[in-house]
Amino acid sequence: MGGRAGEGTVESSVIEVEDVNAWHRVVSERLMPLAIDSSANPDFKASVTAQAFAGVRLARVRAGKHAAERTHRLAAGGDPHYWLALQIAGSSTISQAGRTAELAPGELAVYDSSMPYRREFPGDSDTLVVLIPQQLISLPPQALALIAGLRIGADEGMGAILSAYLSSLAAHLHELKDGQGASTVHALLELVTAVFSEQFGLVAPHRSARRLDEVMRIRAWIMDRLGDPTLDPAGIAAAHFISTRQLHVLFHEQGSSVGTWVRERRLDAARRDLQTPGEDSGIAAIAERWGFGDPAHFARAFKRAYGVSPRAFRDASRKEHPAS
Incomplete structure (x- = not known):
C-alpha cells in the first residue's frame, strides 16, 4: 500500500x-x-x-x-x-x-x-x-x-x-x-x-489548525491534478463548493497563497524528475508534465527557485548519481 x-x-x-x-x-x-x-x-x-x-x-x-x-x-x-x-x-x-x-x-x-x-x-x-x-x-x-x-x-x-x-x-x-x-x-x-x-534559516509560516483538515483535502485534490495546466483558483474553489475568496483565505491561514503553493509543488515534482537516474524525457516534456505550458517560463521559475537552470541541474545530478 x-x-x-x-x-x-x-x-x-x-x-x-x-x-x-x-x-x-x-x-x-x-x-x-x-x-x-x-x-x-x-x-x-x-x-x-x-x-x-x-x-x-x-x-x-x-x-x-x-x-x-x-x-x-x-x-x-x-x-x-x-x-x-x-x-x-x-x-x-x-x-x-x-x-x-x-x-x-x-x-x-x-x-x-x-x-x-x-x-x-x-x-x-x-x-x-x-x-x-x-x-x-x-x-x-x-x-x-x-x-x-x-x-x-x-x-x-x-x-x-x-x-x-x-x-x-x-x-x-x-x-x-x-x-x-x-x-x-x-x-x-x-x-x-x-x-x-x-x-534552513527560514521563518516558519504561521498556520491555523482550525481549518487545516479542509486545506489538507483541497491540497490532496490539487496534488492528484498537479499536471493539469488549466488548474486555477477559480476551478479549485468550484470543485470544493466554496468561493475563490474563501479558498484564498484558507491558504493564507496556512502561510501561503494558492498560486504560490501550486507553483512550488510543480517545481518540486519537476525537480524530482530531473534528478531521477534513467529519466530520459526532455526538459520541455517534464515541464509540460507538471503543468508548465511554456518551457521558457518553467526555466525562469526553476532558476529562481534553485539557483541553476533545469539543464544544469539535470547534468549535475547525472554526474553525482549516474543511472545504473
Missing part, C-alpha cells in the same frame, strides 16, 4: 512477526512497500504498533538486524511522503541523495519516499517512524530539495523539542484515539515545519 492513508485510525494493536516474508507484508500494509534484507540474521523478529490520523501514519517499529530499501522501482509508485524517523534504541544509518545519516538514540532523520534510499539496522533497534504526505509540508522549493537524507540533531533548538515530543508520542502511541490523534498530528506538523525552518 503506497497510496494516501485514510482519515480514520489504523488498528493500533501490536503485530509481531518471526520471518522476513511476513515482515515484508506488514511493512507494505502498514507503512509502504520496501525491499527487506535480513539474510545476515536468520533469527530475525520484528513488531510494529501503527496508527493513522488525518493522513499521517505513525508506527513504532522494533526489529532485529536487517536492511530496508526503497528501490528506484518502488520510489516511482504511490503518493510521495516524507519519512521522519526517531531512533529510540539501538542505531541505524539512512543513505539518500548522496547523504548518510547515522542515528543514535534520540536522534532524527528525514527521508523522501519518492527517491531511492537505504536504511540499515546493525542490531536490535526501536524506532518511531512518521509518514507525512509531502503536500502537508509548506516550505520553499530550495528547502524541500535539501530534506532527503537530512539528519536532525537533538541536542539543542527545535530538534531537541521535536525529539522529546516524538519520544513521548512513541510511549503513548497505543493510547491515542481519533480526536486526540488528529490534534496530536496537527501539533506535530507545526513542530516539524518549525524544525525544517530552523534548519
